[in-house]
Amino acid sequence: MGTRETVLVLGANGQIGTELVTALRAKYGNENIVASDIREAAQSDGPFEILDIMNAAAATEVIKKYNVTQIYHLAAILSATGEKNPRLAWQVNMDGLLNILEASAELGVKKVFWPSSIAVFGKNSPKRLTPQYTITDPDTIYGISKLAGERWCQYYYRTRGLDVRSIRYPGLISYASKPGGGTTDYAVEIFHEALKQGKYTSFIKESQLLPMMYMPDAIRATIDLMEADADKLRIRSSYNIHSLSFSPAMIAAAIQMHLPDFTIDYAVDFRQKIAESWPASLEDSYARVDWGWKPLYDLAATVKDMLENVGKKI
Numbered sequence: 001m002g003t004r005e006t007v008l009v010l011g012a013n014g015q016i017g018t019e020l021v022t023a024l025r026a027k028y029g030n031e032n033i034v035a036s037d038i039r040e041a042a043q044s045d046g047p048f049e050i051l052d053i054m055n056a057a058a059a060t061e062v063i064k065k066y067n068v069t070q071i072y073h074l075a076a077i078l079s080a081t082g083e084k085n086p087r088l089a090w091q092v093n094m095d096g097l098l099n100i101l102e103a104s105a106e107l108g109v110k111k112v113f114w115p116s117s118i119a120v121f122g123k124n125s126p127k128r129l130t131p132q133y134t135i136t137d138p139d140t141i142y143g144i145s146k147l148a149g150e151r152w153c154q155y156y157y158r159t160r161g162l163d164v165r166s167i168r169y170p171g172l173i174s175y176a177s178k179p180g181g182g183t184t185d186y187a188v189e190i191f192h193e194a195l196k197q198g199k200y201t202s203f204i205k206e207s208q209l210l211p212m213m214y215m216p217d218a219i220r221a222t223i224d225l226m227e228a229d230a231d232k233l234r235i236r237s238s239y240n241i242h243s244l245s246f247s248p249a250m251i252a253a254a255i256q257m258h259l260p261d262f263t264i265d266y267a268v269d270f271r272q273k274i275a276e277s278w279p280a281s282l283e284d285s286y287a288r289v290d291w292g293w294k295p296l297y298d299l300a301a302t303v304k305d306m307l308e309n310v311g312k313k314i
C-alpha cells in the first residue's frame with residue numbers, strides 16, 4: 001500500500017471486520033485505517049465513525065473527510081438473519097453496496113473490497129469442487145443479494161473503471177468476535193459450548209459437509225487480493241477460494257482429540273435447508289493462479305488454535 005493511502009472499513013465491528021481492522025492497523029499504521037459501523041466502536045486504537053451504509057450522503061462525507069483511497073465494505077445481513085427479514089436483507093445488502101460503489105466511483109476511491117459468499121450457489125450447482133463458473137441459482141435472499149452484488153461489482157469495473165475486488169468466502173471460524181447470524185455459525189459455537197458445557201447441540205445435521213476456513217487464512221487472502229497487481233486479476237465479480245470441508249461429526253471428532261469427554265447431538269432447524277443448498281467444496285484455481293491464494297490451516301491446526309484461544313477468552 002502506498003504511503004498516502006487511507007482505508008475505510010465498513011461493518012468493522014463484525015466477525016471479519018474486528019480482525020481485519022487489527023491486521024490492517026498492524027500492517028499500515030493505526031491512523032491510516034478508519035473503522036466504521038452502525039454500532040459503537042469495538043476497538044479504540046484508531047479512528048472510528050458511526051456510519052449507516054444506507055445513508056449515501058453520510059458515506060460520502062466520511063470518504064471526503066478522511067480522503068479515503070481504499071474501502072473494505074463488510075456491512076451486511078447474513079443468511080439466517082436474512083431469511084427472517086428478506087426485504088431488510090435485500091435493502092442493506094443491495095442498496096448499501098450500490099451506495100458504496102457509486103460514492104467510490106464518483107469520489108475516485110482507488111480500490112474497493114466487497115465479500116461475496118458460497119451462498120451464491122444453490123441446489124442445482126455441483127456440490128463437490130464447485131467450479132468458478134457454473135449454475136448458481138441461490139435459494140436464500142442472502143445468496144440472491146450476493147449474486148446480484150457480484151454482477152454490480154463487475155458492472156462498475158467495466159463501465160466506471162472502479163477497481164473492485166471480491167472473494168466468495170466460505171464459513172469463517174474465529175475466536176475474536178462472535179459470528180453474526182449465518183448458517184455456518186455452528187462451527188464457531190461448537191468451540192464455546194465444548195469448553196463451557198462439554199457438549200453441543202448442532203442445528204446442522206451430522207453428515208452435512210460445508211466449505212469452511214480459519215480466519216487467519218481469510219484475512220491473509222483478503223489483504224493479498226487487495227495488494228495483487230490489477231492486471232493479473234481476471235475476475236471482477238468474485239473469486240472462489242477453498243480451504244476446509246467438514247461436517248459437524250468431523251469437527252466434533254477433531255475436538256474430541258483434545259476434549260475426549262465432549263459430546264454432540266443434533267436438533268436441526270431451518271438452517272439445515274440452507275446448508276443443503278450450498279457446496280461441500282470449491283474449485284479455486286483462478287485465485288491460486290491470479291494472486292497466489294493458498295490456505296495454511298487444516299482442520300487439526302484450526303481446532304487446536306481455536307480451543308486454545310476460546311479457552312483464554314472464557
Ligand code: NAD
Binds near residue numbers: 014039096115
Ligand atoms: P457480521 O454480521 O459479523 O458483521 C457485519 C457488521 O455490519 C456488523 O458489525 C453490523 O453492525 C454492521 N452493519 C449491519 N448493518 C449495517 C449498516 N446498515 N451500516 C453499517 N454497518 C452495518 O458479518 P461478518 O461475518 O463480519 O461478514 C462481513 C461480510 O463478509 C458480509 O458481507 C458477509 O456477507 C461476508 N461473509 C461472511 C462470512 C462469514 O462466515 N463470516 C462468509 C461469507 C461472506
Ligand code: AKB
Binds near residue numbers: 116117181185
Ligand atoms: C453465512 O452462513 O451466512 C455466512 C456465509 C457462508 O456467507 N457465514
